[in-house]
Amino acid sequence: MxxxxxxxxxxxxxxxxxxxETELNWSTPFELLIAVLLSAQATDVSVNKATDKLYPVANTPQSILDLGVDGVKEYIKTIGLFNSKAENVIKTCRLLVELHNSEIPENREALEALPGVGRKTANVVLNTAFGWPxxxxxxxxxxxxxxxxxxxxxxxxxxxxxxxxxxxxxxxxxxxxxxxxxxxxxxxxxxxxxxxxxxxxxxxxxxxxxxxx
CATH class of the missing domain: 1.10.1670.10 (Helix-hairpin-Helix base-excision DNA repair enzymes (C-terminal))
Incomplete structure (x- = not known):
């Protein structure tokens, strides 16, 4: 062509x-990161149904960490691969609290170092949350x-x-x-x-x- x-x-x-705009529901870079992490091999509609219930209860790294793996699973159990995704969400939240002051790093290397976050997810966050090309x-x-x-x-x-x-x-x-x-x-x-x-x-x-x- x-x-x-x-x-x-x-x-x-x-x-x-x-x-x-993305069809995932989000209002902060953190909410976007978690939604994209959950969207692997799942539809945006199914992710939105889960996060629409999760985010009013917990939408920061610490508040999700406080839910624990089993607590997160209760909200995302309708999404494919929810067991491994819940583990990754908790591990990611722990690293965000410990290493990044609960902020989403505007940095590819730091994003890709988070559990469950690959190049594609990092690209979505950098593009959609931060306006990177x-x-x-x-x-x-x-x-x-x-x-x-x-x-x-x-x-x-x-x-x-x-x-x-x-x-x-x-x-x-x-x-x-x-x-x-x-x-x-x-x-x-x-x-x-x-x-x-x-x-x-x-x-x-x-x-x-x-x-x-």
Whole structure:
């Protein structure tokens, strides 16, 4: 895909959604971090249902630490992998209290040192909470980037590096949200909704799917 076509795609996505936001519910960087940590292999809807009950009770590292592992599990037991996630939440909260004065570090290395926090989670927090031009690549973004030929790569890291290279500076902060929402609602996994896609004419996917007339 050439530079001009990518630019038009980004302009259309921006015009359609000038100020995109994550669909996870959060009001502080800490709440965002925990929500993203819980969202691995789970839907944002299921995470929001859990955190909407958890955060009014405990939404700081110390207050969640006070709940203990079993207490956290009670709130997140409807989310996949809740046992290991509860352990990671408690370990992360302990480190935030002990090492970071209960603040979320605006630092990639420090974030990735927290239990359960990998590069993708760190990217989301740096981007969404702090406005960094990072691009977190999840399954939706990986699929959309490869399927459209916008930024092809064999691994999520490959796609991330390609996106960082080809996306102009003015779009970098928001492109993560545009692509994830496009993958979640239009360029879906099994049967993409090409007939209602705003970039269908620019997409280089050869096996486009249209509703039967």
């Amino acid at each position: 050439n530079k001009d076509k990518r630019l038009v795609i980004l302009e259309r996505l921006r015009d359609n959604n000038p100020k995109p 990072t691009i977190a690549v999840d399954t939706h973004i990986y699929r959309v980037s490869n399927r459209t030929k916008f930024a092809m790569g064999k691994t999520v890291d490959d796609v991330e590096q390609k996106l960082l290279k080809v996306v102009p500076k003015e779009f970098k902060v928001d492109v993560h949200h545009w692509l994830i929402l496009h993958g979640r609602y239009t360029c879906i996994a099994r049967k993409p909704r090409c007939g209602s896609c705003m970039i269908e004419d620019l997409c280089e996917f050869k096996e486009k799917v249209y509703p039967e007339s």
